[in-house]
Amino acid sequence: MPEEPKEAGEKVSRGNFMKMTIAGIGGLIGLAYTIPSIAYVLGPALQKATSEWIPLGSVGKVETGVPTLFKTTIQTQTGWISNEEEFSAYVLTEDGQTYIVMSNVCTHLGCRVRWIEEKGNFYCPCHNGVFSKNGAVVSGPPPRPLDRYESKVENDILYVKRG
Amino acid sequence: MLRDIGNWMDERFGWRGVWDTIFKRKIPHVNWFYTLGSATLFVAVNQAITGILLTLYYVPTPDHAYDSVVYITTQLPAGWLIRGLHHWGASAMVILTVAHLLRVFFYGAYKYPREVTWMTGMVLLLVVIGFGFTGYLLPWDQKAYWATTVGTRIAGVAPFVGSWVLSIARGGQELSAVTLARFFGTHVWVLPTLFLLSVSLHLFLVIRIGISAVPEKGE
Numbered sequence: 001m002p003e004e005p006k007e008a009g010e011k012v013s014r015g016n017f018m019k020m021t022i023a024g025i026g027g028l029i030g031l032a033y034t035i036p037s038i039a040y041v042l043g044p045a046l047q048k049a050t051s052e053w054i055p056l057g058s059v060g061k062v063e064t065g066v067p068t069l070f071k072t073t074i075q076t077q078t079g080w081i082s083n084e085e086e087f088s089a090y091v092l093t094e095d096g097q098t099y100i101v102m103s104n105v106c107t108h109l110g111c112r113v114r115w116i117e118e119k120g121n122f123y124c125p126c127h128n129g130v131f132s133k134n135g136a137v138v139s140g141p142p143p144r145p146l147d148r149y150e151s152k153v154e155n156d157i158l159y160v161k162r163g
Numbered sequence: 164m165l166r167d168i169g170n171w172m173d174e175r176f177g178w179r180g181v182w183d184t185i186f187k188r189k190i191p192h193v194n195w196f197y198t199l200g201s202a203t204l205f206v207a208v209n210q211a212i213t214g215i216l217l218t219l220y221y222v223p224t225p226d227h228a229y230d231s232v233v234y235i236t237t238q239l240p241a242g243w244l245i246r247g248l249h250h251w252g253a254s255a256m257v258i259l260t261v262a263h264l265l266r267v268f269f270y271g272a273y274k275y276p277r278e279v280t281w282m283t284g285m286v287l288l289l290v291v292i293g294f295g296f297t298g299y300l301l302p303w304d305q306k307a308y309w310a311t312t313v314g315t316r317i318a319g320v321a322p323f324v325g326s327w328v329l330s331i332a333r334g335g336q337e338l339s340a341v342t343l344a345r346f347f348g349t350h351v352w353v354l355p356t357l358f359l360l361s362v363s364l365h366l367f368l369v370i371r372i373g374i375s376a377v378p379e380k381g382e
Contacts, residue, residue: 036241037216043240079220080227080234 044079053152053159056089060156062099067092067115067122067133069104070158089149089160090115090122092134101160102135103147113146122146184370191376196270199263200369206255207362210294213249214351221301223347225340228303253295260291271382272375280368286361290354297350303343311346312338 067090111126122131130138135146150161273281319329334341
């Protein structure tokens with residue numbers, strides 16, 4: 001395309017000025033849509049999980065040397081839906097003073113493990129993952145020991161930190 | 164670099180000819196009223212972008228519709244902006260469409276050889292009103308519910324076919340989950356399809372025929 005003639009004293013031709021203006025304003029409008037859109041789409045994914053102490057139950061329930069399953073109901077909020085969800089964890093104490101709270105979620109692919117008293121191990125029904133009493137991997141595919149929760153005891157109630 | 168890619172593609176499918184036909188076509192000396200069509204198109208693109216974004220979170224069922232809209236507006240980053248743009252854009256769409264129509268009407272631009280452009284414009288007007296009517300129900304709040312109750316009842320008083328039209332619009336006798344679902348489906352699938360087809364033809368004709376000049380006195 002032939003360049004448009006410039007009038008005397010003009011640094012930019014009228015045509016090029018128009019092009020630059022359109023590109024500039026168009027770019028601004030584009031950004032005004034793109035940036036909020038990205039924030040809007042990514043928003044829920046970037047939300048930090050809130051951590052909270054949840055009461056599991058009385059420590060008196062824990063037998064010394066045997067993992068004990070605690071179950072409790074917790075309130076969850078996902079998107080616009082509030083739900084009651086069951087939360088469960090295994091609690092182990094060897095001395096009646098210090099408590100280990102272990103997740104019952106297999107570290108392989110997320111099935112629930114179960115304590116089998118006669119065998120003295122945790123078993124995962126999905127792919128035969130086996131964990132020892134304190135959560136260490138005995139055999140099977142799990143890549144790491146059972147996850148542990150931070151815990152505390154207040155007035156004989158055991159609390160775990162979730163999230 | 165960019166120029167090379169441009170040349171490479173131009174040599175293969177001649178896109179520069181298409182570009183020039185669309186953006187470098189000759190137009191008569193016109194005034195600002197002639198930008199109303201482009202303004203309508205701009206808002207239509209806004210409605211499409213923000214509408215697609217809203218469907219990422221909106222759920223068209225009675226037990227979730229309102230809550231998901233509140234979630235969009237109050238919990239999501241820029242959710243208020245996306246919904247606001249769609250909400251106000253909807254009103255702007257109707258106003259601009261009618262303003263564009265009035266410009267074409269009073270300048271006599273609908274006459275030979277542009278009758279078909281006018282007819283596709285009429286289809287587009289109905290589609291825009293359809294968008295407005297179906298979209299109004301989707302937040303599923305009191306205003307939406309009663310406005311649609313009244314709106315469908317108005318259709319119901321048409322002679323002979325009224326009660327048919329009413330039950331087809333509502334998907335039954337009452338306003339219900341069925342109504343919400345079909346309004347949503349119409350709003351996001353049926354009308355956008357019709358809109359895309361009509362607007363393509365409309366714009367093709369505008370470019371193909373060229374736009375009319377401002378009529379002279381006595382014309």
